[in-house]
Amino acid sequence: MNKVIEINHLTKHYGKHRGVLDISFHVNEGEIFGFLGPNGAGKSTTIRSMLGLIRFETGSIKILGKDIQKDKETILNEIGYMPSEAMFYPAMKVKDIIRMAADVRKKDCQQEAEKLCERLQVDVNKKISDLSLGNRKKVSIICAMQHKPKLFVFDEPTSGLDPLMQTEFFKLIREYVAGGATCMLSTHVLSEVKQHCKNVAIMKEGRLQCVDTVDNITKTSTKRIRMLRDGKQEDFIFKGDLNDLSKELVGHDIADILIEEPPLEEIFMHFYQE
Amino acid sequence: MFTIYKHEIKTYIKTLLIWFACVGGMGLMCILLFSSMQDSMEGMAESFASMGAFSDAFGMNQLSIATLTGFYATEIGTIHSLGGTMFAAIISTTMLSKEEDGHTSEFLFSLPISRSKVITAKWCASVTHILLFNVLCVGIYLLGITILGEEIAMKELLLYHVLQLMMQLELAAICYAISACSKKNKFGLGLGIVLLFYAYDLIARVIPALSDYKILSPFSYANAADILSTGTVLTEALLLGVGVLAGCICITYMVYTKKDLAA
Numbered sequence: 001m002n003k004v005i006e007i008n009h010l011t012k013h014y015g016k017h018r019g020v021l022d023i024s025f026h027v028n029e030g031e032i033f034g035f036l037g038p039n040g041a042g043k044s045t046t047i048r049s050m051l052g053l054i055r056f057e058t059g060s061i062k063i064l065g066k067d068i069q070k071d072k073e074t075i076l077n078e079i080g081y082m083p084s085e086a087m088f089y090p091a092m093k094v095k096d097i098i099r100m101a102a103d104v105r106k107k108d109c110q111q112e113a114e115k116l117c118e119r120l121q122v123d124v125n126k127k128i129s130d131l132s133l134g135n136r137k138k139v140s141i142i143c144a145m146q147h148k149p150k151l152f153v154f155d156e157p158t159s160g161l162d163p164l165m166q167t168e169f170f171k172l173i174r175e176y177v178a179g180g181a182t183c184m185l186s187t188h189v190l191s192e193v194k195q196h197c198k199n200v201a202i203m204k205e206g207r208l209q210c211v212d213t214v215d216n217i218t219k220t221s222t223k224r225i226r227m228l229r230d231g232k233q234e235d236f237i238f239k240g241d242l243n244d245l246s247k248e249l250v251g252h253d254i255a256d257i258l259i260e261e262p263p264l265e266e267i268f269m270h271f272y273q274e
Numbered sequence: 275m276f277t278i279y280k281h282e283i284k285t286y287i288k289t290l291l292i293w294f295a296c297v298g299g300m301g302l303m304c305i306l307l308f309s310s311m312q313d314s315m316e317g318m319a320e321s322f323a324s325m326g327a328f329s330d331a332f333g334m335n336q337l338s339i340a341t342l343t344g345f346y347a348t349e350i351g352t353i354h355s356l357g358g359t360m361f362a363a364i365i366s367t368t369m370l371s372k373e374e375d376g377h378t379s380e381f382l383f384s385l386p387i388s389r390s391k392v393i394t395a396k397w398c399a400s401v402t403h404i405l406l407f408n409v410l411c412v413g414i415y416l417l418g419i420t421i422l423g424e425e426i427a428m429k430e431l432l433l434y435h436v437l438q439l440m441m442q443l444e445l446a447a448i449c450y451a452i453s454a455c456s457k458k459n460k461f462g463l464g465l466g467i468v469l470l471f472y473a474y475d476l477i478a479r480v481i482p483a484l485s486d487y488k489i490l491s492p493f494s495y496a497n498a499a500d501i502l503s504t505g506t507v508l509t510e511a512l513l514l515g516v517g518v519l520a521g522c523i524c525i526t527y528m529v530y531t532k533k534d535l536a537a
Contacts, residue, residue, distance in 0.1 A: 054535055076385065083380040085377055
């Protein structure tokens with residue numbers, strides 16, 4: 001399977017402050033890849049490095065088989081990026097922003113843009129300064145999708161979108177991915193990852209905590225334990241060998257015990273807080 | 275690259291028209307008022323020419339304000355040089371920094387266009403606006419002169435406006451480099467630089483000890499009274515201006531192409 005994104009030992013500092021440290025992972029062609037982590041974990045730094053928006057100290061990034069430091073313009077022509085902050089020139093009209101994004105790519109995207117505007121219910125004659133955050137996000141989605149890129153990079157795409165639009169947005173992503181595109185989805189909404197992503201990377205404090213399939217992560221040795229020990233109700237996440245747990249329980253009065261797969265939310269919280 | 279250029283031309287078109295209406299309008303008004311003021315100015319011209327440092331600073335020792343050429347040099351020359359350089363400073367100081375100030379840089383730089391091309395497109399847009407401003411202003415001044423039906427030293431007048439254009443481009447390049455270095459719009463700083471150079475030029479014309487250093491200000495080679503009275507160019511100052519312009523554009527490319535997107 002072709003690797004659309006290949007990041008090897010990426011390290012970036014902002015002066016004395018840590019950005020990301022020794023990040024390595026890859027994203028395969030045709031998948032929706034989840035990118036998770038708390039605020040300040042380094043997700044945006046990784047994405048911005050991938051797009052050549054910031055320079056990094058060590059490591060390498062290949063997008064669609066090309067080096068981002070050498071072929072930035074060619075790579076960006078094949079990427080549809082939606083930043084978390086959907087900001088445009090306030091005095092311009094929506095249609096002018098959409099046309100500007102298409103013109104820079106030297107592509108006629110009118111047909112696709114019209115289709116997207118209709119599905120996302122965007123009024124193209126409105127001025128950007130008159131739009132709410134949700135509507136600016138829709139414009140950002142159109143700018144990212146209208147040229148039918150090979151790779152989508154979305155940074156917190158659904159914040160500000162109403163549930164109907166969120167559903168429409170993921171429908172669109174699935175359609176483009178079915179057509180051969182790849183998608184990297186950075187988000188805080190775990191249900192989105194569970195529902196749409198096959199693989200996921202979890203970041204914390206600038207380091208990569210794990211990269212695996214969503215299924216494998218939920219099937220790890222992490223268990224949710226509920227028990228009545230020595231007359232006290234206990235409820236916690238346990239990660240490790242269950243034999244160690246049984247040894248720990250020797251000598252205690254265990255009236256009841258339930259060992260189960262924890263929900264995805266709890267596993268991620270466990271990674272975040274670990 | 276042309277898309278960015280076109281975008282910037284559209285963005286600043288209102289600013290251009292407002293500054294043209296103010297500067298060009300004031301210039302035209304002064305020209306049209308000349309005939310009604312000519313009689314009273316004949317009496318004042320001699321006293322204005324013998325006011326020592328004041329006359330030196332404003333060039334009234336070189337030309338009589340009772341003639342259209344002298345009046346143009348002292349009145350329209352001041353309005354145009356200050357107005358033109360302020361306009362150039364405002365558009366150039368905001369041209370690059372407005373992207374980070376308005377949080378639009380992430381949208382712009384995620385498009386398939388390099389930072390070098392953005393610099394080139396935006397600089398070309400600045401130059402186009404400055405050029406248009408001068409063409410429109412000179413056009414309206416010439417219209418005023420034609421309506422007035424007075425004679426003026428045309429060759430010197432055109433030379434003066436070419437040098438004005440050069441001065442505005444030099445100041446625009448300084449402000450463009452400032453724009454490349456800053457994350458916020460600094461048009462206050464741009465205007466401050468213009469006024470500082472203008473004040474320095476006036477002072478250098480009055481204080482003999484500074485006369486050798488007056489070339490440090492771009493206003494020295496684009497002075498209306500000097501050019502309209504002699505028809506010559508202060509070559510040293512002009513060459514220094516060309517050097518400053520080229521240097522500032524190089525600094526802009528060096529700084530801005532190595533800049534990271536603001537966090």
